[in-house]
Amino acid sequence: MMLRAPALLLMLASCTQEVQGLEEGQIELVNVAPEGMATQSSTLSPYVADRANDGDLDTFSHTRPGQTPARWELRLPQPGVVRRVVIHTRRSCCRDRSRDLNLVVLDAVGGAVQFDYAAIAGHLINPGNVMMGPDMLSVDLWEVAGKAIRGAVVRIERTPDPLDIGYPDSNDREANISTLNLGEVEVWVPRL
Numbered sequence: 683m684m685l686r687a688p689a690l691l692l693m694l695a696s697c698t699q700e701v702q703g704l705e706e707g708q709i710e711l712v713n714v715a716p717e718g719m720a721t722q723s724s725t726l727s728p729y730v731a732d733r734a735n736d737g738d739l740d741t742f743s744h745t746r747p748g749q750t751p752a753r754w755e756l757r758l759p760q761p762g763v764v765r766r767v768v769i770h771t772r773r774s775c776c777r778d779r780s781r782d783l784n785l786v787v788l789d790a791v792g793g794a795v796q797f798d799y800a801a802i803a804g805h806l807i808n809p810g811n812v813m814m815g816p817d818m819l820s821v822d823l824w825e826v827a828g829k830a831i832r833g834a835v836v837r838i839e840r841t842p843d844p845l846d847i848g849y850p851d852s853n854d855r856e857a858n859i860s861t862l863n864l865g866e867v868e869v870w871v872p873r874l
């Protein structure tokens with residue numbers, strides 16, 4: 683029963699975003715991810731990093747099995763407030779691989795950490811696939827941190843699951859254990 687808490691937190695963050703918008707004076711948000719530069723820690727060809735910010739939910743990025751920790755990073759078109767990050771999981775298969783994720787915001791490539799979801803929330807995103815292969819994951823950074831988060835780089839990192847216990851829907855055990863598959867990542871920032 684304790685594993686329900688992370689899912690609940692994510693749901694609450696999503697449900698309250700309209701209220702937060704009202705409190706902040708109806709700030710209009712825009713997704714800048716397609717304008718950013720994506721990289722990943724390894725690539726299972728041909729699933730390159732920018733397939734996760736090409737605006738197409740049917741294409742996805744994919745790291746190489748066995749390479750850990752699997753990371754995907756987006757350098758934003760310009761530094762600024764990062765309000766919300768939405769991760770659309772791979773549609774064709776393997777939504778369970780979007781488990782045990784962390785979301786980190788840095789002030790530059792290889793720079794200082796400005797936001798660390800796991801450190802603040804006390805758990806990873808979708809730990810052990812408690813959300814049972816979700817279509818998407820949404821993190822409202824303002825809601826989680828209690829303050830505006832500024833940064834230049836958004837990083838998504840997966841902690842490997844050596845036991846592959848996350849309710850896998852693929853028989854490719856090695857890929858299930860370690861790879862990061864991202865259908866699309868949206869990074870919502872206040873419109874300037």
Ligand SMILES: [Ca+2]
Nearest residue numbers: 733738741865
């Ligand atoms: Ca895509």
